[in-house]
Amino acid sequence: MIKANDPSLSSWVEVPSNSDFPIQNIPFGIFKTEQLSPRVGSRIGDYVIDLKSLFVLGYLKNLPFQISDFDTPALNSLMKHGKKATSDLRNRLSKLFSNDNNDLKNNEHHVSQVLIDVTEVEMLMPVQVGDYTDFYSSRDHATNVGTMFRDPNNALLPNWLWIPVGYHGRASSIVPSGTPIHRPKGQQKPAEDADPIFGPCKLLDFELEMAFVTFDGKPLGDSISTQEAKDYIFGMCIMNDWSARDIQKWEYVPLGPFLAKSFASSISPWIVTMDALEPFSIEGPKQEPEVLPYLKYEGNHHYDIHLEVGILPEKAEETVVCVSNYKHMYWNMAQQLAHHSVNGCNIRCGDMMASGTISGPTPSSFGSMLEISWRGTKPVAMKDGSERKFIQDHDTVVMRGHCEKNGVRIGFGEVETKVLPAKD
Ligand code: MN
DSSP states (O other): OOGGGOTTOOBSSOOOTTOSOOTTTOOBEEEEOSSSOSEEEEEETTEEEEHHHHHHTTTTTTSSOOGGGTSSSSTHHHHTTHHHHHHHHHHHHHHHTBTTOOTTTTOHHHHHHHEEEGGGOEEEOSSOOSOEEEEOOOHHHHHHHHHHHTOGGGOSOTTTTTSOOEEEOOSTTEEETTOOEEOOEEEEOOTTOSSOEEEEOSSEEOBEEEEEEEOOOOOTTOOOOTTTGGGGEEEEEEEEOOEEHHHHHHHOTTTOOSTTTTTOEEEOSOBEEHHHHGGGEEOOOOOSSOOOGGGOOOSOOEEOOEEEEEEEOTTSOOEEEEEEEGGGOSSOHHHHHHHHHTTOOOOOTTOEEEOOOOOOSSGGGOSBHHHHTTTTTSOEEOTTSOEESSOOTTOEEEEEEEEEETTEEEEEEEEEEEEEOOOO
């Protein structure tokens, strides 16, 4: 077992019950405050840990890091050190903040420099994302979409059970939680019109997804096997992969998603490491037909992560519209990474790969409004008496995720995004 995952560990920093950030989590992110420039942080309970200060004060000795790995507005330099170094760093932080360790605990002056109340902190983009890939790996989601738009009897396209289908997305428009987005504009082709029209998207939607970020991969031409995949994945966050359904419908043939997807994707700001998620790994679904040899895998690569989505209208209460779980994925991250690199495509440090919309088997677990409202035919009743088919201006969409087992709860916090009207 990874030392830092021990359920019996507790911290000298107070952790509220139901916190996503007990000592067994130790995620990584980028923060700033009014006084402090953007830098690397971790988190316990309601405190952010300033890793630059910890380094300067000498608590991160005998690890392969330099001050420039912490005094930087992205996790990339830290991640450049790879799996072992970042695992060792997490274990060191766990040790420093454990109840039975007095090194930092007893130095009040140092503690006040290192721990910052989370209310004083602004969380920023954790990673400078080079390339963003979006998969389509939930069978229930692909089946729902195929049923709606094609043929209920042949909902899955012939390649779906053979290939972890994906496309190259847009990295520049990935934004952290708290960044508002504007309703996108674009071409739409109403069924009753002969020609397309131009204007603000009318069918704005969220997609509930999880994303993972990678360490440096192998050189161009080499492939990463499912067996090796875990060594190349740093950690995960929640992603709201915004979609403009009406723009998507008109533009996607024959080359797939483009402007309907590239205007924004929002992520939760803490990267929870694969080490921290290890206790929550589970067996995946039986894959039938049997997959090709390069997609076969051993061990557990699926994860039990509880997920939920809420819509918060302006000046009203939040309504939870989806309760789901990452365990509903058909294709896992090891298969996605193996498939992505099987042609020799080089994966780089800071690449982000998303799951595709995560839908479960029941309507209450569908991961997009497209499915929840079944193309707008089943409006959702909101707590304030209004209803939603898609997302309206001034709505805030909130996604949360956490794992729980053996009395330990570790989570991702949330990604919340307010939708502003289209720009003139
Ligand atoms: Mn997506």
